[in-house]
Amino acid sequence: MTAARLARYLPILTWGRTYSRGNLSNDAGAALIVTIMLIPQSLAYAMLAGLPPEAGLYASIAPIILYAIFGTSRALAVGPVAVVSLMTAAAIGGVAEQGTMGYAVAALTLAGLSGAMMLAMGVLRLGFLANFLSHPVVAGFITASGILIALGQVKHILGIAASGDTLPELAVSLAANVGQTNPVTLAIGCVALAFLFWVRRGLNPLLRRWGLGVGLAGALTKAGPVLAVVATTVVVWGLGLAERGVGIVGTVPASLPPLTLPSFSPALIGQLLLPALLISVIGFVESISVAQTLAAKKRQRIDPDQELIGLGAANVAASLTGGFPVTGGFSRSVVNYDAGADTPAAGAYTAVGLGIAAVALTPLIHFLPNATLAATIIVAVLSLVDFSILRTAWHYSRADFAAVAVTILTTLIAGVEVGVSAGVILSIMLHLYQTSKPHIAEVGCIPGTQHFRNITRHDVQTDAAILTLRIDESLYFANARYLEDVVLDRVTRDPVVREVVLMCSAVNAIDLSALESLEALSARLGDMGIRLHLSEVKGPVMDRLARTHFLTHLSGQVFQSQWDAVTALRAAPRTAA
Amino acid sequence: MTAARLARYLPILTWGRTYSRGNLSNDAGAALIVTIMLIPQSLAYAMLAGLPPEAGLYASIAPIILYAIFGTSRALAVGPVAVVSLMTAAAIGGVAEQGTMGYAVAALTLAGLSGAMMLAMGVLRLGFLANFLSHPVVAGFITASGILIALGQVKHILGIAASGDTLPELAVSLAANVGQTNPVTLAIGCVALAFLFWVRRGLNPLLRRWGLGVGLAGALTKAGPVLAVVATTVVVWGLGLAERGVGIVGTVPASLPPLTLPSFSPALIGQLLLPALLISVIGFVESISVAQTLAAKKRQRIDPDQELIGLGAANVAASLTGGFPVTGGFSRSVVNYDAGADTPAAGAYTAVGLGIAAVALTPLIHFLPNATLAATIIVAVLSLVDFSILRTAWHYSRADFAAVAVTILTTLIAGVEVGVSAGVILSIMLHLYQTSKPHIAEVGCIPGTQHFRNITRHDVQTDAAILTLRIDESLYFANARYLEDVVLDRVTRDPVVREVVLMCSAVNAIDLSALESLEALSARLGDMGIRLHLSEVKGPVMDRLARTHFLTHLSGQVFQSQWDAVTALRAAPRTAA
Incomplete structure (x- = not known):
């Protein structure tokens, strides 16, 4: 064990060496x-x-x-x-x-x-x-x-x-x-x-x-x-x-x-x-x-x-x-x-x-x-x-309030052990719940720019055949199926959609469950004659996807930017299936 | 209850109405x-x-x-x-x-x-x-x-x-x-x-x-x-x-x-x-x-x-x-x-x-x-x-592998109930663990652009007095303290730092724990004579922060973009405390 390593485990070696009369x-x-x-x-x-x-x-x-x-x-x-x-x-x-x-x-x-x-x-x-x-x-x-x-x-x-x-x-x-x-x-x-x-x-x-x-x-x-x-x-x-x-x-x-x-x-x-x-x-x-x-x-x-x-x-x-x-x-x-x-x-x-x-x-x-x-x-x-x-x-947030209120009440009513356990479990559950229904915004292009924003908040251009959804959360098991539901629900209500683009600028990770959900989504959209594309995928996420067969099985493409995606898909529209 | 609502709870009303001899x-x-x-x-x-x-x-x-x-x-x-x-x-x-x-x-x-x-x-x-x-x-x-x-x-x-x-x-x-x-x-x-x-x-x-x-x-x-x-x-x-x-x-x-x-x-x-x-x-x-x-x-x-x-x-x-x-x-x-x-x-x-x-x-x-x-x-x-x-x-990932392997082994060795429970608990724990130590990249500006990238991956310009960290995860209780540790650790090792900018482009949410950690971080950095700034905060996150006293207590500013932050901080450098 080196002296430096030893000093990490025994901080006294660090301050003890320079101990002075002033310290004393x-x-x-x-x-x-x-x-x-x-x-x-x-x-x-x-x-x-x-x-x-x-x-x-x-x-x-x-x-x-x-x-x-x-x-x-x-x-x-x-x-x-x-x-x-x-x-x-x-x-x-x-x-x-x-x-x-x-x-x-x-x-x-x-x-x-x-x-x-x-x-x-x-x-x-x-x-x-x-x-x-x-x-x-x-x-x-x-x-x-x-x-x-x-x-x-x-x-x-x-x-x-x-x-x-x-x-x-x-x-x-x-x-x-x-x-x-x-x-x-x-x-x-x-x-x-x-x-x-x-x-x-x-x-x-x-x-x-x-x-x-x-x-x-x-x-x-x-x-x-x-x-x-x-x-x-x-x-x-x-x-x-x-x-x-x-x-x-x-x-x-x-x-x-x-x-x-x-x-x-x-x-x-x-x-x-x-x-x-x-x-x-x-x-x-x-x-x-x-x-x-x-x-x-x-x-x-x-x-x-x-x-x-x-x-x-x-x-x-x-x-x-x-x-x-x-x-x-x-x-x-x-x-x-x-x-x-x-x-x-x-x-x-x-x-x-x-x-x-x-x-x-x-x-x-x-x-x-x-x-x-x-x-x-x-x-x-x-x-x-x-x-x-x-x-x-x-x-600040109802979820945080619920966690505090439940912790206080259960501690008072059922004692310290139940109280702290209930607080921890509830705050984990609430966090998982919140990430399990992530914010998913349908986006369109702000005219004259290459920026894409929420269609409900901004005056944007969209293309009826191209549905772009921005996912504001990492994709993992708790929200993978939710994404499937949202996308499938959206396209079954709107039969003119031919292309779905998932804008992944805020997706920090994709776990195996989410990957399988994306594969299933690609296949299910494929059954409906719709292609699935991704855009703005982050480097580490892309590295991981590249290790799988996902990119070869994906019915559509992965675009560097959302602007690239819309430009390419508009230039070469897909004929109805 | 309207007919449409009733039909939602009784799907038979939808398909039953159009039932034909062909269906039969x-x-x-x-x-x-x-x-x-x-x-x-x-x-x-x-x-x-x-x-x-x-x-x-x-x-x-x-x-x-x-x-x-x-x-x-x-x-x-x-x-x-x-x-x-x-x-x-x-x-x-x-x-x-x-x-x-x-x-x-x-x-x-x-x-x-x-x-x-x-x-x-x-x-x-x-x-x-x-x-x-x-x-x-x-x-x-x-x-x-x-x-x-x-x-x-x-x-x-x-x-x-x-x-x-x-x-x-x-x-x-x-x-x-x-x-x-x-x-x-x-x-x-x-x-x-x-x-x-x-x-x-x-x-x-x-x-x-x-x-x-x-x-x-x-x-x-x-x-x-x-x-x-x-x-x-x-x-x-x-x-x-x-x-x-x-x-x-x-x-x-x-x-x-x-x-x-x-x-x-x-x-x-x-x-x-x-x-x-x-x-x-x-x-x-x-x-x-x-x-x-x-x-x-x-x-x-x-x-x-x-x-x-x-x-x-x-x-x-x-x-x-x-x-x-x-x-x-x-x-x-x-x-x-x-x-x-x-x-x-x-x-x-x-x-x-x-x-x-x-x-x-x-x-x-x-x-x-x-x-x-x-x-x-x-x-x-x-x-x-x-x-x-x-x-x-x-x-794909060691975490997913661990979840599968533990599920299979515990199911075989301890039975179906223990197996499925262990799998669920372990995958939740692993997810929380992964998000509890988020990817935090120190970034600098790519010369000639307004883009900021990881200093370990790209050849970028930095300023010794301005430390910019990009946080690739939503901030919540499980990683709030980790962020504090990383930032405090980084600045105690580097006494020339005068400004810390947290780049929040991938932060989809900030919960109350994380908010309090940011407040504590701002105060602790303040004790060291360092200001804390945020940049590229998302709209919904900003809405929530605006409801608190955080923005008034923050020692620094919130910048629209990282480029704005660096430009402003370089133009008006802070004198040493």
Whole structure:
């Protein structure tokens, strides 16, 4: 393996070689800010995934180091994120009881599977698979997930028990138990919520007015959750509110991430295969769009397949160190970037900071109320909820609107796995449907020119015996028969047609099905005494046709241009059959 | 409902109004020939479907009449066909024991479900769904089905028991029981096989040499199975071979088709839903291609959605009269056409002929050996087996080859349902894969012209600061991110680029995902100090873009032609950012 090739698979060799003292101080500064922000976030997302709080810290340590070695983004911060944590809870909730050993092992297994899939996709250069998640589907899915996540945290704000993976289940469960609301918990939750909303909406503009820079104001704003965590923990501890029924985090082991092993049970792996695939794809899509946005600002390059390897390694690391599925998160990466991170080493320093927190700070969070964590989750995810995609899509195209609407509705009603699958399948079906009935325009010549335009839009010259159709789509199996239908329908209604010319200027490809349809069309038109011609066939398409018998069997000719076609056919009209 | 609209749904109103004595004699003559040919074929395909022989006759009577009323093809003959009968056996074999009442009811249910689906698809004008079966997949599927059918009949030739829906199952089962071969059965089977092969290969040329017309020689050749049936029945009866262990058809009730009801059990319907869908689609595709081939010869028109209604009605009729799934068959339709059928009334007369056969001839087929029916099936289906599609596809494109090869292999190894599903899914995936990495050419101007061509193929002029990429594909979610990657990759490698022009002459559509990718690309290029321009955007695409904020947010301009773009950008170069 050459050094260049090795460097492609190990981007650390590229940036590591030129690592300077300036890089070190920038990276360390960014790492400090990110560490402070990540502590409450990691605890909260572990709770969202249904796991003990320390799992969130563990999931932020080893993965971030592995990504630093294998990933291509210089600013991406990898760890638990809201949507993937929700998907984790939904996937594992079906196979194990929350709070049991089996649940934690299932989380490790899910991370391991998802990591293995990402690694495989990266090595096989299958990153393009993620493209089948269209933007509207992702937008709809994230909005619906945000609603499910927020609603799922309401129980912690109320201090009641509730469960469910879908909107109806959650609503019914909350309604049934709302009578048990703990007023003290509710008070803490509401204060935390109000404070966090104020930090997000009011503090940032205030700090800016006080003359702080955009970056610093943003970073301080992101530290709001830390303040809420410290304040509510102190209040709960000082007033002894845990005895008044306020749910707290409780005892958290003070330890570095433990070495763990995922399960290799075929039954469990079978159950987690589809969720792992969905988590891989959603996680990758979320991560790559963050990475590309940040990389473009510094004219850096992101290699999507290498990103899969980086994220895959991070998830495998999560499964071996007591974590759960992770990916590149938007808010943490932006904070990392804004705080001045130069290289992925910033991630490694963050990992050190979180390691210290896992050992030294865990005793301090015993009295941290769950309501505060729930409030940080709710405030974070409500910023993901954005229904404007519905309006945008509606104005742009009904197909895109249908994909968004179905994704949102099925995610809310049937859960994340069904939702994202339905969105992907529907958008593929709609795309195939649209290309299966391509725009086919009958064209004529604009007088005095050699240009051919749609007869319904322009005042053009046509010849009754020569029918010219311009096909505005590549020809493939899904539309091959449609073309046959359109042409045969047109000529059976118009018995004077003697020549049919298909103008192929917008036909980028012709597959074997379409070729056979063209052959059948030529033969069927031949039975009616009509010749079939092509014009303006593109080079690569012509190369491919030339390899077959099509051109010799074609009843007519292939013309360089539509003008050539009409000139030649008018000069030598065919006598009626 | 207007008369014209009514006539669209009831094509019989169109041809029935002008029905003449000439039509009558032509149709009746054709019906006689088709009836003779259909008797052994119907019995054989019932056996192939695992049903008693009379079911084959029943399935040919009511369906043919319903199709005559609702169908649009004037020559199509509807009834049991080989591939659909095999699919029926595979589907029902999983839910009921052959020979039981449950098996027959499942067959009725399958026909009813498949009929209901076809009716629904026809009324909702969803006929295009059948287009997702590409030609190579259909060709591969039919070849593999032919092999499975022929191999499945070998047990009747040997006079042994064997079972299985796949090549390995059948091979193992035949090998295990080959020791029980009945020599008398084997002799009858081999003689019948040899005779039928000779009829097909040798008789037709002989008759032609004797001066018979193509049509008559063809029709007489098709009557070969009748001769084999009569001769072997007489031999088995005369020599008392049934006592020597030769499997015979046995007692067949002499009756018109009975009135029957499919099952409405949700469990059974659930199990048969997917098979019914596959049978509907395969049956429709087979039928429509026959119908279109025959219609084109007389410049008649086939309405695919109305065909679905005709075939749907035929299948519902089959389910109500003791039949099983049916469709338009190739050989019977060609015979019908060659024998001079003018209108669908020929089908109705064939139904009368078969009705008489069901009442009067059934006692005569008691001693008909199963080996003869098996021989007629084997000879018929081996003509479907055609591996040349593999060579054709290999030469044309690797993607088409992969679709055929996978369809053939999975059909043989995992059965018809898995095979056809795998073929459809794989061909859709391959199509999406191909369009997800579209051809993107960097272009420059051919000196002295306004034409822009690929810089790797032509000697063209370029400007280092202006990068022009021609995109040879519609932009949609599957390739939107790829375009981003290609452009960003190209400009990060080449820091002198100041302007990027995307030449959109072959872009037939831009969906919302692609629009958002273009917006992101514009913003990311903007971060690098590069402007993004479009040129040669098609009218419908431009209409759609104009409805959004894209054009106002775009860092550059939209140029009518690439020449305009280069001229304008060279005249007013941008200063370095």
